[in-house]
Amino acid sequence: MPRSPLALAALSTAAVPGLDARSVHAEDLPGDYDVAVVTTGDGTEWMVRAPSTTLAGAALEAEVELLETLHLYVEAGVLPFAVPRVAGSALLPEGGRAVVHRRLTGGPLDVSALRPGPGLAADLGRTLAAVHELPVAVVEACGLPSYTAAEYRERRLVELDEAAATRRVPASLLRRWETALEDVSLWRFQPVVVHGDLAPDQVLVTGQRVTSVAGWSEARVADPADDLAWLLAAAPPDCVDAIMEAYRLRRTELTDPRLVDRALLVGELALARWLLHGVRRRLPDVVADAESMLADLDEATREDTPA
Structure with a gap:
């Protein structure tokens, strides 16, 4: 209890x-x-x-x-x-x-209130870059998971197969995701330290600065797109450039031209994981919520999906 x-x-x-x-x-x-x-x-x-x-x-x-x-x-x-x-x-x-x-000090991040320019949007980019610049040994020494790029792509493929087996994911979405996961060039990245579970309640801000970051239990060495996905999906579109420009300036030797594409895909795949969570835990409300969001995403992306 x-x-x-x-x-x-x-x-x-x-x-x-x-x-x-x-x-x-x-x-x-x-x-x-x-x-x-x-x-x-x-x-x-x-x-x-x-x-x-x-x-x-x-x-x-x-x-x-x-x-x-x-x-x-x-x-x-x-x-x-x-x-x-x-x-x-x-x-x-x-x-x-x-x-x-x-x-910790600060209030929860209101992603919808972000504005383009050198303020909070840019500081979020610098914040994530600072995490991703940490030595991977920081995480590995604690016994937390560490993945290669190939291993992480394989994990995504397994999740997609599990989601497909529920027969609750629109077929056109599955085709889009399968095509992206088969595109090897999309998955050429250098694994880094990631927070792994970022959300507004864990990114605390004061004014135009990120003051605190909590909730580190899901930290691992993995895909930097994991930490960017939630932010790029929820932020106003005109803030993405400010976030990514500050992020790239703070990173050293960043060679990942498909990072934004992969982050957006990871954001979509989060809906499949939410569906699997509901199915595994037998939570009908979660399953219904996931199905609704998947249907909305399918409708929004259908015109871009190959026939």
Whole structure:
């Protein structure tokens, strides 16, 4: 059963000696975690996360190790944003541990409010480029996944086969995706460190700057298009150039002419993964939502699909 906010608050006081918890409320974040925000007597907000599955517990351990290293890059000025810094942990009766860190500053990114030019859109490009410039050993040393370009293309092919087997993906979309996955030139990229699970709630901004990035449990060495896909799909079209120009200027020796094309494709394939999530978990609302979005995408792209 999910842990109550009060139980999480108790864990926070055990994890951080002297933490004076005065109020607590639940926080809804992606992943198999029970999460709460605890406010202390001086107004400081602390976030406590406890894994709700064994798999989430293992992912949290790897994430904590990664965050310790990322914080060194923050202090050195290599990463231009804050990351969570674990202040303490408390063992859980069933195994694993809950971790506590100060709540990061900034508000969730409103992608629809982005404007072209040198402001927040450009800073997002620089932010993602800074992550992708990290040494791959940062992730590999924590035991997090690392893929070659060929392996990652194969993963996409397997996902597509699974989605096709549900018989819920429009045939014209499947043909488009199969053609793209067979285009070897599209998949010639240098694997980099990626966040792997970026979303507005995890990219926190203040004014025209990205101030914090949270949610690193899905970090891996993989396709840089993964981190760009969600942003390019959701951002106003006239902001894409500002994002990508700043991104390219911040990257060193970037030779990936099909990066934007691949990112847009990855954004489309995310709908297939959402469908598979609903089918695997037997969530009819998720399946219906995915089918609706797939139908909309099929209609929007049909005229570009070969007969």
